[in-house]
Amino acid sequence: MSGKINNSQSYVKYIEVPVPVLGNNIADVERLKAPLLKELKGVDNIFVPTGLAVNLPSKLRKWGNRIKVVLFRDSRGWFVVDLLEPDPDKPLFGLAVDLGTTRIVLRLVNLEISTNISSASCHETAFDNPQVKVAPDVLARIHHAGTEKGRSELQDLVIEGLSNNINILCRKQGVEPKQVVLLTVAGNSAMTHLFLGIESSFLIREPYIPAVNAPEPVTASELGIGINPRGMVYMFPNIGSYFGGDLISGILFAGLNKKENPCIMVDVGTNAEVVVGNRDWLIACAGAAGPALEGGVSDMGMTAKPGVIDTVKIDRETGKVDIHTIDEKSPIGICGSGMIDLAAQLFLSGMVDIRGKFVPSVCGSRYIEVGGEGENRGAFCLVKASESGTGKDILLTQIDMNSLTSSKAAMYSILQVIVEKTAGLEFSELAKFYVAGTFGSFIKPVSAISIGMLPDIPLDRFEVLGNSSLEGASRLLMDPNAFDEIEKIRHGITYIELNVNQEFMNIFSGSKFYPHTDISRFPSVISKC
C-alpha cells in the first residue's frame, strides 16, 4: 500500500513545522500554516478549525514537529481536514462515488501516491441504491421525502448502504475505513438532495428549483458515514433540478471545457441531458426522452442482466432474425440498447415504415395481433415461446414501437434545439459526440442513427465515456486543480429550459418519422434503405 509520496498535487501533505524558540511567540496552529501556505502556492489563507488545535501541541512535540495534513477546499478556499501522524505506511484514501438512482458505484483511490485511474479501477464495488426499497424511481422518492420522516428514512438508507459497502471495499483492500478521509460524490440533483437530507419537493414543482446548486462540503460525521469522522464529503454541484452533479462530473472527465472545437456530451436515458460547447462556452439542457430508451417501456423491456437481448440483426434478404443475449443465456427480454438495434433493423428491412408502423406483409409470420385498436393491434414476435427463457413469446408491440418513436424523436429534437437553434452549429461541426451514462455505453451509434435518434455524423466521432460520473469524481480525488475546473464549468454553463421552449415542440413532430421528415439529414441511412 505504500508508494512514492506525492506532495505537490495532493490533498495530503507531509509537513515539517518550524521548531518554536524563545522570542518567536507564534502559536502551533499559526506555525503550521506557514509551511502549508508554501506548499499551496498562490493561496493566502488556510483555515484550521479550532477543534484541530485541541491536541496539536502534544502531537507536534510527539511527532518531532512533523505532521501529515489532510487538506480540502470549499467555496472559500483551502482548509485543514485533519492532522495525523506522519506515517507513510498508513496512507490515506479517497472514495469516488457515482450516486446513481438505481446503482451506486464506489472507487477507492490512494491519495498519497501518484496513480492513474485504470490501475485504481480494480478497487471498486457497486451495489443497488438501497432507496430502491422505498421506490424505484426518483419521483416517488421525492414524494416519499415530502415528510421529515420520509426524508430521513431515505437519507438513512443510502448513508447506511454506503457505509456498509465502504467497509466491505476497505477490508478487501486491507484498508481501515478511518484511513478514508475524502468522498467525492456525483449524482443527479434529486439523489444529491436526498443524500444530504435536504428538502427536494420543489425540484419537481414548477419552476423546478433546487434547494442548493453547490452544496458546501460536509463532514462524514455530520452525515453519519463510517469513515474518518473529520473526513469531508464533497457533492458535485448541479446547475438545475434536471442537470445534476453527475453531468458536471462527466463534463470534467470528458474535458469538454478544454476543447478547442465544439463537442457534445449526451447522457441518454429516461431523461436526456445534453451539453454542447468548448473551452469558451457551454450550453446545456435536459428533457424527458421517455422510458423506452431505458428498457422500461413494455413487458419485455428490462435493464441489462443475463439473458437480456442486447443485439438484434435482421437479414434483409431472408428476414432471418439473429439475437445476442447477455452472457448468452436463454432470452428473457430486451434492454433499451437492444430495442434501438431491433427498431433499426426493422426499419432497414422494411418491416416498419417511415411512420414506425409494422408492415405485416414484410414481417411475415413474425407479425401477430395481440389486441388494441386499428394499426396498434399488431406486434412483432422477436423470440418464440419455445425458444425463450420465460416460456412466453418475447414481443415488441406496436404500442412499444410508438413509445420508442416518441423517445427517439424527443432525443433528436433536444439535440437539434441545443446544437442548431441555440448554439447555431451544424451537427457536422461537432468534433466529438460523447455518450455518457451506463445506458449510453451500450447504444450502438449506427443503430441510433438508423432510427434518427442521433445525428448522422461520422461514426468515429462517437465516443463512449462509460461511467463518466465516477470518472469525474475520481479525477477530483487525484487532482485538486479540478476544483477550479468544476467551478468554471458550473459558472460557464448556460442552461436552456426545454419546458418553456416552443421551438422544441415544432421540431418534435418532424422527428417522429424514420429516420426523419427531412431525409437530407440522414444521408448514410438513406443509402442503406
Added chain:
Amino acid sequence: MSGKINNSQSYVKYIEVPVPVLGNNIADVERLKAPLLKELKGVDNIFVPTGLAVNLPSKLRKWGNRIKVVLFRDSRGWFVVDLLEPDPDKPLFGLAVDLGTTRIVLRLVNLEISTNISSASCHETAFDNPQVKVAPDVLARIHHAGTEKGRSELQDLVIEGLSNNINILCRKQGVEPKQVVLLTVAGNSAMTHLFLGIESSFLIREPYIPAVNAPEPVTASELGIGINPRGMVYMFPNIGSYFGGDLISGILFAGLNKKENPCIMVDVGTNAEVVVGNRDWLIACAGAAGPALEGGVSDMGMTAKPGVIDTVKIDRETGKVDIHTIDEKSPIGICGSGMIDLAAQLFLSGMVDIRGKFVPSVCGSRYIEVGGEGENRGAFCLVKASESGTGKDILLTQIDMNSLTSSKAAMYSILQVIVEKTAGLEFSELAKFYVAGTFGSFIKPVSAISIGMLPDIPLDRFEVLGNSSLEGASRLLMDPNAFDEIEKIRHGITYIELNVNQEFMNIFSGSKFYPHTDISRFPSVISKC
C-alpha cells in the same frame, strides 16, 4: 424589546429573496446569496453551510421569500450562522463575555437595534469563574489540565457556569436563550485555551507557545453552550502566552490603534501587560510584577470587598492616619490599591526611607517589631486590633513592603523598557496613559507616581478604562467592522519578550528606590518631599 431595525452595520439582516421563476434555475441558497452580498458591500462570497439548506425551500415559501439572516465572520470572511423567521418582535442578541481568571462578566446586547454601550450595560451579570473550585490561580489550572480528564473538567466547569448565567440573565430580560446567536469572549491566553478545551501545558513552558493565536469561531453546540445551537462563539485572539485576547479587546476599546500621538495602555496586576503605540505601530510586552499589586502578598492583603481599606492618608505634621474602607465597614484588610496609597503616604511622610525601609523614629508608636531578621523585623500598625473588624492588628510588615518595592520596581522597569528603550520615546511624549483591568481602575495615579511605580506625567493624561475587556467584546457585537480592526491590531503588534531582555534586569535595580535612583524622573514627587 423591538426597535428600529439596523440593517447596514449589523450581523442580523432582513432579506427579501427574489421569487423563483421558470427560466431561472438558481437554487434557493444561491438566490439568497445575491441580496446578501448586496448588503455586504465589497464582499464577493458568503459561505452558507449545507446544513442550512436542509429546510430552506419550505422556510422561504412559508415566509413569503423574506428571511432573517444571522451573519458572522472568520479568517476567511463572512458566513451565514442561521436562517430564521423574519420576526422583529423576537430580536436576536449577542453576549459580550469578559472571561476573567477570577470573575466572569456577561453583557447582553440587542443585535437588531442601534444602541450604545452605556444603555446596554444594565443588562449585565457577573459570577465567579467556576474553575476557582479546582484552583484559584492560572498556573495550578494549567497543571490540572495536563490530563485529558482535568482539561475537560475545567472546560465543563466554565461552560456550565456560563450557560447557567446566560440563562439567568436572559430570563431576567425576557429573552429566550435561543435568541442569543453570538458570543464574543475576551480572556487571557490560558483562560481562552481552557475554555476551548485546548491543551495549555506549553503556554507555561519555555518557549511559552500557545496552541493557537487566533482560534476560528466555533458553534455553541460544539462547546455545549446553552444558546442557539448554531450560534457562534468568537474568542479574541492572543499574540502570545502572556498577552491575551482580553488585552486585544482592551486595545480595541481604547482605540490605541487609531491614535495620532503615541499612547500607552497598561493592565496592572500580578502580571503587567503593556502596549504602547499609535495608528502606525504598536509594541507590547508582559512581565511579572508580583502579587503585591493585587493585594495577594500578606496576611492583610485581599481583593476588594466590604471592610477592605482602599484609601489611606497620613498627616505629615501630626502623623495621624486616616483610612477609608469599602462600604465604610470596620477594617478587615487592605487591597492592592490601598497598599499603594499607604506606601505613598508612608514615603511622603518620611515613615519609610528611599530604600523602602521603615524609619522607626518617624513611625513612632505605630512601629512595632514582629520577628524577622535585622531591618526586616519591623511592621507598621495601620489599624489597632481594638478598631479592626477582625479583632487583630492590621499590619504592613517590612516583608510586605519589600515585596511591594519589588513589584513597583518591576512595573516601572517594564514601562521604561518598552517606552524608552524599545519605542524610543520619553514618558512625557505619551498623550494618554490608559489603565486597564479591574484592579487598575482602583489605583490612584498620584499615589502610584509617588512610589515611583508609574511615570511622573500630568495626572490628566491618566484614564481608567474600567472593564476594557468586556467593553471591547461589546464593541465587536455592535460593529462588524471591528473584525478588521482586531486583525490589524493583532498583526500590527510587535511583542517584546521580557524574559530574554537584559536591559530589563539592569533597569530593575535602579527602580527599587523611592521614587527612583534617578530622582530627576519624578519632579512632582520631589517637590512634595
